[in-house]
Amino acid sequence: MKGTAGQKKPAAKRFYLKWPWNIIVYILLVVLLRIFAIPLILLIMWWNKKQQPDGPEEGYCLQRTRGRLIGLIPAALLAVGGGLAIWFFAVAETMPYEAERLKEEMSFGYYLIPVVGAGAILVGLFLAYRSLRDALHPEKSSLAQSIRDQLPYPEEAPPVKELFAMVDQDLKQNGQWCGKLGVGKEWVLGDKVSSISRIRGVFSRVERHTRHAGKRTQVTYLYEIRIVDNRRQQQVTSLKSKQEVEEAMDCLRRRVPAAVFGEYSSREYNDLIYAKDEDQQYAQERAYRNRAAQFEEENRREQEQRAQNQVLTLPDGSVTSRITWDTIHQLLRQPDQAGETAPFQLVPGIPFQGQGYIFSCLACLAGGVTRPTRILLEEYSGTPGVPGRYAWAQDLSAGEAETVLQGWLRGEIPVLDGWTRLERSGRTWRPLDEPDKTPSPLPQPHPDWPWSLTVGGYAGSTADPSWQDIEKELRELIPDPDSFLILEQREPGNPKHCWFIQCAIALQGPDAGRYAVEIGCPSPDGPRLWERMVPDVQEAATYFSAAYQQRRIDPSGFQETEC
Amino acid sequence: MGRFFSDRVETALKYIYYDLRAGRGQEGFQLLQQAAQEGDADACCLLARCLYGPEYTWPGHGFPVDDRAGDELMRRSVLGGSAMGALLSLRSGVMDRQLAQAMPLSLQEAFDTVLDKAEHGEPFCQMLIGNVYFWGDFAAIQGRTREDFDSDDAVQSYLRENYAKCEDWLWRAYRNGVSLAGLNLGNFYRNGKQGLISPRPEQEREVERYGAEKGYPDAMYFYGYTLINEKKDDEGLPLYRRSAELGEPRAFFLAGWSYELGRGVEKDARRAAEYYQQALTAPIQSKISPANRLGALYYEGRGVERDYAKAFQLLKWAYDQDTSSNWGAYYLGACCANGWGTQQDYVQARKFLEMVDWDSRNAFYLLGYLYARGLGGPEDIPKGVEYLQKAGDHAEAKEELRRYKKTFFGKWVRR
Numbered sequence: 014m015k016g017t018a019g020q021k022k023p024a025a026k027r028f029y030l031k032w033p034w035n036i037i038v039y040i041l042l043v044v045l046l047r048i049f050a051i052p053l054i055l056l057i058m059w060w061n062k063k064q065q066p067d068g069p070e071e072g073y074c075l076q077r078t079r080g081r082l083i084g085l086i087p088a089a090l091l092a093v094g095g096g097l098a099i100w101f102f103a104v105a106e107t108m109p110y111e112a113e114r115l116k117e118e119m120s121f122g123y124y125l126i127p128v129v130g131a132g133a134i135l136v137g138l139f140l141a142y143r144s145l146r147d148a149l150h151p152e153k154s155s156l157a158q159s160i161r162d163q164l165p166y167p168e169e170a171p172p173v174k175e176l177f178a179m180v181d182q183d184l185k186q187n188g189q190w191c192g193k194l195g196v197g198k199e200w201v202l203g204d205k206v207s208s209i210s211r212i213r214g215v216f217s218r219v220e221r222h223t224r225h226a227g228k229r230t231q232v233t234y235l236y237e238i239r240i241v242d243n244r245r246q247q248q249v250t251s252l253k254s255k256q257e258v259e260e261a262m263d264c265l266r267r268r269v270p271a272a273v274f275g276e277y278s279s280r281e282y283n284d285l286i287y288a289k290d291e292d293q294q295y296a297q298e299r300a301y302r303n304r305a306a307q308f309e310e311e312n313r314r315e316q317e318q319r320a321q322n323q324v325l326t327l328p329d330g331s332v333t334s335r336i337t338w339d340t341i342h343q344l345l346r347q348p349d350q351a352g353e354t355a356p357f358q359l360v361p362g363i364p365f366q367g368q369g370y371i372f373s374c375l376a377c378l379a380g381g382v383t384r385p386t387r388i389l390l391e392e393y394s395g396t397p398g399v400p401g402r403y404a405w406a407q408d409l410s411a412g413e414a415e416t417v418l419q420g421w422l423r424g425e426i427p428v429l430d431g432w433t434r435l436e437r438s439g440r441t442w443r444p445l446d447e448p449d450k451t452p453s454p455l456p457q458p459h460p461d462w463p464w465s466l467t468v469g470g471y472a473g474s475t476a477d478p479s480w481q482d483i484e485k486e487l488r489e490l491i492p493d494p495d496s497f498l499i500l501e502q503r504e505p506g507n508p509k510h511c512w513f514i515q516c517a518i519a520l521q522g523p524d525a526g527r528y529a530v531e532i533g534c535p536s537p538d539g540p541r542l543w544e545r546m547v548p549d550v551q552e553a554a555t556y557f558s559a560a561y562q563q564r565r566i567d568p569s570g571f572q573e574t575e576c
Numbered sequence: 577m578g579r580f581f582s583d584r585v586e587t588a589l590k591y592i593y594y595d596l597r598a599g600r601g602q603e604g605f606q607l608l609q610q611a612a613q614e615g616d617a618d619a620c621c622l623l624a625r626c627l628y629g630p631e632y633t634w635p636g637h638g639f640p641v642d643d644r645a646g647d648e649l650m651r652r653s654v655l656g657g658s659a660m661g662a663l664l665s666l667r668s669g670v671m672d673r674q675l676a677q678a679m680p681l682s683l684q685e686a687f688d689t690v691l692d693k694a695e696h697g698e699p700f701c702q703m704l705i706g707n708v709y710f711w712g713d714f715a716a717i718q719g720r721t722r723e724d725f726d727s728d729d730a731v732q733s734y735l736r737e738n739y740a741k742c743e744d745w746l747w748r749a750y751r752n753g754v755s756l757a758g759l760n761l762g763n764f765y766r767n768g769k770q771g772l773i774s775p776r777p778e779q780e781r782e783v784e785r786y787g788a789e790k791g792y793p794d795a796m797y798f799y800g801y802t803l804i805n806e807k808k809d810d811e812g813l814p815l816y817r818r819s820a821e822l823g824e825p826r827a828f829f830l831a832g833w834s835y836e837l838g839r840g841v842e843k844d845a846r847r848a849a850e851y852y853q854q855a856l857t858a859p860i861q862s863k864i865s866p867a868n869r870l871g872a873l874y875y876e877g878r879g880v881e882r883d884y885a886k887a888f889q890l891l892k893w894a895y896d897q898d899t900s901s902n903w904g905a906y907y908l909g910a911c912c913a914n915g916w917g918t919q920q921d922y923v924q925a926r927k928f929l930e931m932v933d934w935d936s937r938n939a940f941y942l943l944g945y946l947y948a949r950g951l952g953g954p955e956d957i958p959k960g961v962e963y964l965q966k967a968g969d970h971a972e973a974k975e976e977l978r979r980y981k982k983t984f985f986g987k988w989v990r991r
Contacts, residue, residue: 189975189978190978260978263971263974264975267971321882321883321884321885321916321917322915322916324884324885324888324917324918325885332885332886332889332917333883333885333886334883334884334885334886334916334917335881335882335883360919361915361919362914362915362916362917362918362919362920363915363919363920364919373919397919397920397921397923397924398919398921398924488950488955489955490954491954492954518954526923526952526953527923548921548922548923548951548952549922549923549949549950549951549952549953550950550951550954550955551949551950551951
């Protein structure tokens with residue numbers, strides 16, 4: 014569902030522990046508190062994540078490579094284990110009697126101790142090297158390498174910063190997260206990165222392994238998503254639960270519908286992975302392309318059917334949302350053929366925004382080639398179905414009218430220089446004496462005055478509230494006389510001068526259930542109040558957000574009311 | 577000159593009453609107009625009857641309705657000496673004392689003239705005579721009052737004897753092709769005459785069956801209706817379809833419905849849409865159901881090209897006629913929620929979607945979306961999540977659900 018209400022609001026910056034300070038703090042905590050540092054570290058990690066609600070500021074990829082530092086723990090364990098094994102061997106060698114006994118008991122195994130120890134140290138060193146390399150040199154990380162591998166010409170890949178930005182941007186805008194697997198429109202970020210256009214197969218692996226050691230039974234679970242690309246390379250990502258695997262499969266099915274989906278080690282998997290024969294590979298690729306073309310066609314058809322975002326009312330009063338340029342063109346030319354003007358109107362399902370205003374309707378009185386065509390753009394009243402108070406009108410030539418209408422069909426508003434601003438007067442319109450960009454003297458918030466937030470039902474107010482607090486309180490409004498919200502500014506040193514925006518849900522009347530957004534300030538003639546009813550909290554939030562963050566509110570639709 | 581009336585009138589009678597299947601009613605109407613303009617008194621009363629409304633001819637003809645023009649024509653017919661006009665004006669209420677005094681024929685003379693034609697086989701006149709007996713106009717025509725009888729029994733006997741005569745005349749007209757005669761014949765059998773003649777409802781069924789077998793479009797519709805009421809859809813619906821094919825407007829809706837759902841016939845949404853459209857433009861009362869059904873077809877793009885504006889217009893019109901009906905509630909809610917065919921209006925969307933009282937995953941998804949995001953009313957994440965969960969496997973609902981999580985204390989919050 015698309016709508017003005019679905020837009021994300023910009024969030025204010027919050028403090029969090031940035032790299033590498035977070036690591037330093039973790040190390041310090043471990044040094045000071047040893048094992049007791051673990052809950053504290055987990056708490057800081059959770060808090061750090063909460064402070065970045067729009068995703069990690071450093072980017073998903075960089076966060077992922079830096080996260081590889083966690084690999085130092087197994088590396089350290091291996092190195093310590095290996096060191097202990099060598100130390101044990103060396104100590105045993107200094108005691109001939111003990112060494113002889115051990116040789117007898119362990120025979121060949123005794124000589125393996127230093128070898129295993131050295132091996133463990135080497136593996137530990139390798140793991141440590143790999144973790145440090147990924148964390149400190151992202152350009153050499155396996156993640157960066159996996160992105161390069163997905164590019165058409167890996168050797169000409171841009172610097173790692175650009176590589177990561179490419180993936181991060183896609184995930185930020187379009188990302189769906191299933192555990193640590195992020196699925197964008199172009200990229201999939203897991204333990205490695207896959208380019209969606211290259212994906213040919215997605216396979217889930219959910220396995221339960223049971224191991225019996227003496228009386229103990231150890232059960233381990235394996236949850237993996239295996240993505241196979243068009244070069245038959247696999248990008249494997251481990252997940253935490255079966256649910257995450259299912260979600261990831263669902264999500265990938267929507268994003269790459271033409272790929273083959275199945276389970277690990279299924280016939281489809283084996284066919285795709287082990288297709289050595291060129292003919293077989295060619296046939297698989299052809300089948301993929303056929304499926305992709307079919308899905309694309311279905312999608313196109315669906316989009317075409319869904320792109321009925323306006324209602325065209327024809328001169329005979331009938332309506333349609335199947336609007337083509339041919340229809341509009343014919344209506345514009347109708348006066349030349351029929352000898353009479355042809356009035357029609359276009360009403361978008363979601364009002365169009367542009368040139369600083371929101372418009373809900375375009376009315377056109379086509380004049381053909383000989384007479385001018387009058388176009389009237391009606392401003393949105395703020396409430397669906399309620400006529401707007403203001404409009405813009407202009408007489409245009411046939412060519413100009415075509416340009417305006419072509420733009421309107423794309424949701425574009427023409428430049429309004431030279432257009433006449435009108436105000437509703439009964440059933441008609443009258444020109445506004447002074448075409449002013451600010452239709453009502455709606456007072457705007459002051460750029461330097463501090464904010465305070467008052468919430469109905471709580472005593473006192475919160476100074477300097479965050480946007481998150483304001484938004485949260487807005488969302489918690491209920492239809493109750495005691496449920497309201499006031500965001501207020503007072504001039505420092507002169508608290509009598511104030512400006513506020515408040516909101517509550519209307520309890521009765523025709524607007525019952527709608528949100529009343531009110532803006533007020535004192536004036537020499539007494540307090541003044543402007544009001545606008547909006548259908549939902551999202552729209553109310555846009556005004557609060559505009560006041561709080563940009564200090565400028567669109568006056569359209571606000572009407573002065575009695576205090 | 578024809579055997580009974582002028583050529584134009586005889587041809588018009590054929591087109592308007594005797595051969596409905598030909599679909600030439602409009603031609604008949606024009607012939608009557610021409611004849612009336614030239615002063616044909618019979619044509620005047622027949623044209624007046626056409627203008628009185630579809631119940632006096634056949635709704636399938638689609639004649640205009642104009643009572644005042646009809647009355648004027650009826651007067652002209654009576655004053656012009658039409659025997660049919662005299663009898664018809666009696667029934668239509670145009671005959672007042674002034675007109676009765678001014679008319680060149682007495683009612684009895686008019687009756688005798690029409691009776692003569694009826695006896696010689698003119699079907700419309702047979703129906704007129706039948707109607708005179710059915711409606712009890714015979715007493716006024718014969719100038720008989722209570723005083724002319726010795727006793728109440730004599731009155732009863734007189735009425736019983738004359739009312740009963742309608743059966744024979746209406747049957748004659750009906751057999752000779754005037755399907756409209758079957759209507760009063762059926763009424764006569766169904767209701768009888770209170771205190772005089774007992775009802776015989778089984779005979780009404782026989783009238784309908786006979787007419788249906790003869791291929792009268794209206795009889796097929798009535799008989800189909802009877803069969804459907806008897807739960808014999810397999811026999812009733814084909815009659816509806818055949819009746820609709822012959823242009824019976826009252827059969828359009830159910831014929832379209834059977835094509836839409838494939839009841840006893842192969843599914844054909846395009847044909848269904850055509851019938852619904854015809855039902856909407858036909859001179860019949862019940863248009864809510866075809867408006868709803870056609871609106872849904874436009875919404876889904878079945879049988880017609882998808883057109884949300886048309887869908888919303890039809891469904892909203894149907895809803896406005898009967899606001900207690902929730903038939904189109906989901907479609908209206910979805911249109912309002914998405915801004916399809918109307919301006920996006922979340923308040924209205926919630927209102928309509930909340931009217932949905934059947935298991936609709938799409939409606940649950942939309943309601944969940946609106947509640948959880950606080951669109952069209954206060955935000956209520958738990959309620960929104962509840963609806964989204966009710967949507968089951970709905971892909972978008974599952975995706976929307978991922979925006980929310982359950983806290984340790986069991987409260988649903990935004991992720």
